[in-house]
Amino acid sequence: MILLQLLGDLLTRAFLVYTFSLWLSNLLLGLYSLGETREYLRRNSFTDYRQLAMSEYAPGISILAPAFNESATIIDNVRSLLSLYYPNMELIVINDGSRDDTLQRLIQAYDLARVPHCVPGHLTTKPLRGVYRSRHAVYGNLIVLDKENGGKSDALNAGVNFSTKQLVTCVDVDCIMEPDALLKMAKPFLESQGTRIIAVGGVIRIANSCVVEDGRLVEVRLPRQWLPRFQVLEYIRAFLLGRMAWSRLGGLILVSGAFGAFDREILLEAGGYDARTVGEDMELTIRMRRYMAEQGRPYRVTYIPDPLCWTEAPSSCRILSRQRNRWARGTIESLHRHLDLLGRRRYGIMGMVSLPYWLLFEFLAPVVELAGLLIFAGLCVWGRADWSFFFILLAFVLSFAYAYSAMSLLTEVLTFNQYRRKRDMLRLLGSLLLEPFLFHPLTVWAALSGHKDYLLRRNKGWGDMKRSGFARTGS
């Protein structure tokens, strides 16, 4: 009995230490990001993008947009991407063996004709079925690749093979981009001196309930549904506080697959996207960093906090679970593949701080949370639960979560302030109070099912992501 008591005490202490270090690290990251965001805004106040928009010296950007069964929205999405302000870009849409009429719709809408192709092929991909270009000069920078289905990474690799520009930007074809997104993405590459910028990440925001007109976001609105609203909070916390801090530290290991720019040369040298993982964005970022560190070349992965890309968040529990399951599997796969970098000084902040953090607080957090709950349930059944301690801990957990989320909202209001109406902000504060009870358990459960699928070697691929579409003007 004494032994069990001792074990219980030990576990409780271990959980407490873990919880405190998780919160402390989040708090420190949050505070650390504030300085960087402030400095970014100051620097940006001297920035005039007009010269770059007109310059023949703007670095070329190839936008890679993989599409799979996107028939319903592909025309609008491509139009939106073609209308981005940038003087030197090409758009490569990769039809990844869609089973619907995605390709036919593109051919009709943009008057595409099949053109001869011979790709020397830096990266191995599933076979190409055809390359299409428009007969209209106005769509001269549009290339459509039709290939056998091989998944998102494979499609991106096919796009990289075909790209001719210095930078490649990978976007989810259903995202709505800000018109000046590419100008902002190109800037860090142009500002680098001595240190090579190998990748730049951008902020993703939630577009549910926002008004979209002709492929442009014309009015930002807070999602009407609860689930996307919780994700607004989550994205603000992750992008505005988390990634900004990692960027400042020089330890960013995730450039989002929905919108990120990469140095094509380094991407190719590092071997392109890994088609075997569902977390291809994180895996690629780590591998590119690893490659640069092993070559002994100074580099940086940086991040811009401007809201540049808007995406539709899952609004049903089923789709959200599937998405989070995939994210969890992607994280485990990336960490597993690069586990040998852990704690190695040669890989700098990535090896010493970022990877241990991700391992401890991203990968392990749902497991620890479940273990904690199970032990607590066991103690309850056994009649040994210390309720006063439980309530103290619960109060601590909730108070910290609320304070941290409110801090992220305050940062949003003080900086980019996308939700201008006070009513919206009050609603967000309200959602924040419910989030730990309604949203958090769902994401933990989905992450745990991702862990389980990974361990059981279940390859669920990407799964289907049903979209309900954006609100249009007049709707």
Added chain:
Amino acid sequence: MGTSILFFLLFALFSALIVWYMDHKRRRKRREARIRSLVFRVLEKALFESFDEASGDLYLSGTLRRLASRPSLRPLFSRQLCQARKDLKGEAGINLQRLYEAFGLDRDALRRLNSRQWHRRAAAVKELYLMDQHRYLSQIEPLTRHSNEYLRMEAQTCLLQFLGPEGLRFLDGLSLPVSEWQQIQLLGQLQEMHPEEIPGLETFLASPNPSVRRFALKLTGTFQQRSLLNRAGLLLRDPVAAVQRDALRCLRHFYDQDVAQLLLESYWYLPRDARREALELLGRMEHPRLQDFLIERLHDPEPELRLEAGRAFLRSWPEGLEGLKRELSEDGLNGALLRQLQAESAEGCL
């Protein structure tokens, strides 16, 4: 428990701050709009009527004077005037400048120029050059070599604004890097001035600072400084790959035999990725040695370079398809390349 209470209090504080800040922002916006309308009224007059030196305060109404003397509002006046100055040239622009001086806003900017915070200093420099305050040049010029990149960039822009192409003198002996971003900004600024000659350009091409050499190459190409073509061509052999790439881009602005000669001489010094661009460029030029050179390149180990050499060959000799067939066997990768070239040639998309 104490910590939980602290966090709950923090939550309450942050929430209150959010609400307060949103209200404050709304109020500030309303106040700014009111002042902006007052400033606009003055600007309208400045636009349509000439400013009389003798009665310089003709348009400064009592309200405006009172508002302009309030320290909290003076930055707003500066901002509004600078914003308008960006869009106005000629007499109206000069009137704005006089108004700026009449309010004594230049002295405010000068004070900020000595601030310890870089962003305040940079903003002051920007304000002074937007308002053509040439008399502060001596205070600004040393900042072109300041360690803070943004402050340095504003000072460099200012020098160019005040002195035209002569303002590029800051590049002389500059050891700090000029980022590509800044190069594009300066280039855009210079393009608006349409200079025929850029003083010191030859010296800049020989600068020990690679970023200065790169910028000089951009200047040489953009402003077609033909007399410096050979000097620019030498940089195809520069030890820094980025300089070589810029030299190649510079040569794109001059299509003739001299350029082809320079490219043929320096081809082997170029980094691999730049060779593709060089071949593409050569395909648009004429030179007695070009045909032989391109045929040799058809046997390059890199398929991409073989393809580009084939394109260049067909661009220079549209009837040269038979020659290509002789050089490239019709099976394997070369066969695929050949078919690609044939199709491109047939569709006229070379």
